[in-house]
Amino acid sequence: MTAFNRQAAFDQAAAILEENDRGGYTVPTHGLYPFQWNWDSCLTALGLRHFDESRAWTEIETLLSHQWPDGMVPHIVFHEPDEGYFPGPDVWRTGRPTPTSGITQPPVLGFVLKRLFDEARDRKLADEKAKALLPKAAAWHRWFYQARDPEGTGLVAIIHPWESGRDNSIDWDEALARVPTEGVEPYRRRDTEHVDAAQRPHKAEYDRYLWLVQKFRSLGWDNSKLHDASPFRVVDPGFNAILIRSGLDLAALAEILGETGLAEEARGQASRARAAFEKLWNPALRHYVCYDRAGGVLVDSVSVGGLLPVFAGLGDKEQQSAIADRIREWRGQTRFGVASHDLADPRFESKRYWRGPCWLIVNYLISDGLARCGLPELADAVSADSLALISENGFAEYYDPLSGEALGGGSFTWTAAMVTELLTERGGEAPVRRSARA
Numbered sequence: 001m002t003a004f005n006r007q008a009a010f011d012q013a014a015a016i017l018e019e020n021d022r023g024g025y026t027v028p029t030h031g032l033y034p035f036q037w038n039w040d041s042c043l044t045a046l047g048l049r050h051f052d053e054s055r056a057w058t059e060i061e062t063l064l065s066h067q068w069p070d071g072m073v074p075h076i077v078f079h080e081p082d083e084g085y086f087p088g089p090d091v092w093r094t095g096r097p098t099p100t101s102g103i104t105q106p107p108v109l110g111f112v113l114k115r116l117f118d119e120a121r122d123r124k125l126a127d128e129k130a131k132a133l134l135p136k137a138a139a140w141h142r143w144f145y146q147a148r149d150p151e152g153t154g155l156v157a158i159i160h161p162w163e164s165g166r167d168n169s170i171d172w173d174e175a176l177a178r179v180p181t182e183g184v185e186p187y188r189r190r191d192t193e194h195v196d197a198a199q200r201p202h203k204a205e206y207d208r209y210l211w212l213v214q215k216f217r218s219l220g221w222d223n224s225k226l227h228d229a230s231p232f233r234v235v236d237p238g239f240n241a242i243l244i245r246s247g248l249d250l251a252a253l254a255e256i257l258g259e260t261g262l263a264e265e266a267r268g269q270a271s272r273a274r275a276a277f278e279k280l281w282n283p284a285l286r287h288y289v290c291y292d293r294a295g296g297v298l299v300d301s302v303s304v305g306g307l308l309p310v311f312a313g314l315g316d317k318e319q320q321s322a323i324a325d326r327i328r329e330w331r332g333q334t335r336f337g338v339a340s341h342d343l344a345d346p347r348f349e350s351k352r353y354w355r356g357p358c359w360l361i362v363n364y365l366i367s368d369g370l371a372r373c374g375l376p377e378l379a380d381a382v383s384a385d386s387l388a389l390i391s392e393n394g395f396a397e398y399y400d401p402l403s404g405e406a407l408g409g410g411s412f413t414w415t416a417a418m419v420t421e422l423l424t425e426r427g428g429e430a431p432v433r434r435s436a437r438a
């Protein structure tokens with residue numbers, strides 16, 4: 001292993017953020033993902049802030065200018081036509097002025113807004129931007145608790161695996177198997193033209209992803225109907241933890257900005273969710289697991305989704321230490337953490353996307369949560385794994401936890417953004433900004 005050079009890593013990250021900048025938004029990577037993705041953009045803003053705070057706020061503003069009238073923030077905004085991606089706007093047909101997809105993604109927005117605000121060097125800009133963006137973020141959360149929890153259980157369901165951000169996780173296998181494939185229109189995948197098919201989801205999964213899109217399209221993308229009409233409705237502990245943390249951060253931000261009504265609303269949502277969350281704890285597995293709402297069963301699958309509750313400080317001390325033990329156990333079985341799935345599960349695959357590989361954004365969220373839960377050493381170990389991965393294998397989309405091999409797309413934006421965060425977080429000295437942006 002070559003000696004880790006912080007300055008070189010920081011400069012490489014800066015160059016990737018710049019290379020993937022398309023003006024008011026950033027693409028996740030050239031070729032494979034040529035549009036604006038929701039949670040990619042939010043996390044990318046955390047990277048951009050190290051170079052240009054105004055550009056970081058713009059990243060979020062652009063995303064939110066495509067928020068739907070009902071409050072949903074779509075998972076993809078198709079700013080410019082690009083034939084290299086499937087399914088494009090002609091498949092989604094959501095009828096938005098600028099085409100978007102019709103589903104959403106993990107709501108890291110509230111967390112990101114609070115962090116941009118707290119760390120701002122330009123206070124005036126931060127006050128102005130946070131004030132303008134806060135009601136939009138609150139509207140998105142309101143939408144979640146109405147459209148994705150129509151019975152008021154306190155927890156929201158995803159209705160498509162792509163919403164989770166963990167597209168082909170083992171967590172979805174059983175629920176997805178119930179989705180039919182009859183009537184799926186013929187299609188040609190593009191992802192496997194960019195990336196080795198062994199690192200991507202199988203066709204059987206893709207057929208079902210598309211069946212769901214067609215189903216929702218046939219219902220006119222009316223969110224008052226989609227939840228109940230979807231055969232795939234899963235309550236993911238990771239997704240809900242992100243929503244809870246973002247809700248708590250929005251509440252704190254609203255309080256600072258004098259928006260007490262919004263603060264109270266967000267706190268109420270978070271405390272109802274927190275109360276309901278314990279239903280996702282599986283005492284035998286000592287892990288938070290998914291609840292398959294359509295099937296009415298807890299899912300027997302130990303994944304990184306069940307580690308993310310630390311990001312929202314959920315669980316009591318014993319549950320948090322069970323999560324920490326699990327991370328230690330997985331790190332002990334791999335060269336690099338954190339694997340996205342339990343290695344003891346026969347369905348684990350070290351190279352296939354969300355069925356085993358490490359993702360730096362997940363490491364970042366877990367590490368932040370561990371530090372908040374009073375586990376700074378483990379938090380630092382997870383962050384060190386992230387830096388070891390990029391130093392040995394470059395800025396990939398994801399990595400094989402056993403070998404560290406770079407997988408999926410290259411020159412990946414959110415990986416770069418996370419590196420800028422890791423090199424500057426917790427009092428770490430910011431490397432000199434030597435890039436063209438500086």
Ligand code: GLC
Nearest residue numbers: 028033037039040165166167
């Ligand atoms: C994949 C990932 C998703 C991400 C997107 C763009 O679909 O699973 O989480 O947002 O790529 O990077």
